Amino acid sequence: MHMNRRNFIIGSAVLLASPTFAWELPGPDTKLPDLTQAQILEDLIFLKSQWAPLDKSFNPAQRAAFDRIINNAVARAATSSPEDLVLDVMQAVATPRNGHTAPLVGRLLDSLPVRLWWFSDGLYILSAAPGYESTLGARIEKFGELTSAECLERVAPYISGTDQRIRYLSASYLTSKMVLDRIGVLSPQNSFPLTLSLKNGETKTVDLSVSKPDAYDAREPVLFGWSSLIPDEKGKEGRWAHVLDGAEKRSPGYEKPAP
Incomplete structure (x- = not known):
């Protein structure tokens, strides 16, 4: 159902999707607003006092952890x-680990110009924005000074769901400098260093630019994480290159869903 929005719904558009409390997904042009500290405080208090009691997925220990996080933020x-x-x-x-209770914040996060996917031997770049095609098919060894595995461990507390779901969604969240900064990956202001193992076996560090969501067609991780596997339509303006572009035959599972 749709409820009236408080500041953290109207102002910051931090949206929560759960069986109890759900709000509309923001449009593709949604950006972070310039909230005051008073509004931020009001949002946090509302989240703790009004939203949390309505979500029934917390056990006592998880609710205590939720309160600690909000109290620290306050x-x-x-x-x-x-x-x-x-x-x-x-x-x-994310504390109750209920995949149905998740903030729909993907369109509010900044973005690196790549899309990623976890395989059994690591995290790979499957798609890249124009100008970054040389990174296609590379395995990410490090974000800054942290390995991909270390970043997965650190980002896990920010993602709702089971271990399998956390791993899957982390591939999208780890393309946000905002998220990477929070988990302790140090980087320059407007670029981000990745250490890559290229398809030819070479290892090198590349600096990727960081942009606001609208510049790189940012997608909501909760809803579109799987889309990293599917190439953009050919002929699309600003189309992102994909590792499957050169495949002679492609499984229907990697095509756009049919109506």
Whole structure:
């Protein structure tokens, strides 16, 4: 059902999808607003006092963990940013590990110009924005100084669901510098260093630019994480290259869904 929105719904558009509380998915042009510290504080208090009691997926230990996260966020609200609010909400609502209770924040996150997928031997780049085609098919060894496995471990508390679902969705969340900064990956202001193992066996570090969501066709991880496997339509303006572009035959499972 749709409920009236508070600041953290209207202002920051941090949306929660759950059987009890659900709000509309933001449009593709949604951006982080310039919230005041007072609004951020009000949002956090609303989340704890009004939203949390309606979600029945918490056990007592998880509810206590949720309260600690929100209390810590409240304590530093005077210096918090809208980005902090998004990440605090992500962490708080992930505590019950209920995949049906998740903040729909993908369109609010900044983005690296690549899409990723986990395979049994690591995290790979399946698709890349124009200008970054040389990274296609590369395995990511490090984000900054942290390995892909270390980043998965650190981002897990921010993603709702089972271990399998967390691993799957992390491939999308780990393309956000906002998320990577929160989990301790240090990087320059407007670029991001990745250490890659290329298809030819060479290892090198590349700097990827960081952009707001609308520039790289950002997708909602909760809803579109699987889309990394599917190439964009040929002829599309600003089309992203894909590792399957050169495949002579492609399984129907890697095509756009039919009506």
